[in-house]
Each structure stands twice: as structure tokens, then as C-alpha cells.
Amino acid sequence: MQAIKEVISYLITGGMDAAEAATLVAMAIAEGTTKSRSAGAERTARWRERKASQNVTDRHDVTPQTDCHKASQSVTVTSHVTSAIPSLDSITKKENNKKNSGHALRDDWKPADDDYGYGNNLGLSRSQVDGFAEDMRLWARANANRAVGRKADWQATFHGWMRREAPKASKQHTFSEKMQSGYGDTWQ
16 A cells, blocks of 8 residues: 555656546556456457447448547447347338248138149149149148248149149059048058
8 A cells, every 4th residue: 555655646746636646546556456358358359349330230220430420428328229129120021021921721722723724734633633732731731830831822832732743643642542542551
């Protein structure tokens, strides 16, 4: 404690104000007692600062600062608070995504005449098309709560289903056909 008093008196005799000398010594003591951060901690701190500044500018469409428009400390503090609040743009994008994410297949869906025509062009019989329709209904019901079970155009999905399954249909029967024909127990 005596050494501190001597340093302060030395600064005062050198022409420094007493309060200013005491503040300077207090700052020096505070710096000496705090541990310096490791290189990894310094990197992490710099990364967090960069990330915080990116969040503010990217999420909230903030224009870059020029020399004449420096942000005050209160703006910086409130920007951290508002970064947790979603912007109107992000909410609108989420709503638009929900609109475009399609819908589940109706329980009463049946193939239309166009679907039978498409199946006929692929070499499928009417019963094969009905079997594929039942297979797709079962698949859609099993996946109703997943994003994959929601389609914007179920007719196009069914056409793709038939197109993929048509080559296999000449070799084997669908599950529905096996059940209707009575040999559902034998898998060939």
C-alpha cells in the first residue's frame, strides 16, 4: 500500500492532478490483477464480435455505417436485443414456404381418367393403375406428418410413381393386386 501512495505522490509532484493520478494507478492495478486471455480465447472473442456484427447487418438489412453516421453505444446494445426478434421478412418467408410446401393426399383420392390414360401409355392395365393408386395412398397416409408426404401436384406425383413402377409391373404384381387375387401370402 505504501508503494502505491509513493507512486501517486510522485505523479502529483510531476504536475498531475491528484484525482487523475489516483485513477491512473487504479487502472494499472486492475490490469495487473486480471489474467490475460489465451490465444484461443482471443480468437473466440474476435469471432463472436464478427458474428454479432454479421447478424445485425444480415438479418435486419442495416446499411453499412459511414464516417458521418457512427452508431452510438445505445444503438449497439439495442441491436443485440433486437437480433433475437425475427424480422418481418423472415416471418413472411416462412409463411410463403408453408404455402408452397403442398398438401397431404385426400383420403378419397382416386385416379382420374387422365391417370388411366397415362398408365395405358406406359403399358399398364386399369387394375395395375388402381393397384399403384392404392400403394400411393398407403404411402401418403404413412408419411402424412412428414414434409415428403405433402405435394403441390399429386397427379404429377402419381404419374412419376407409375413411370418408375411400370418396368417392375411387367415382372411382378403390386401389393394390392396380390391381395385381390388371393395369393398375398406368396411373394415372388
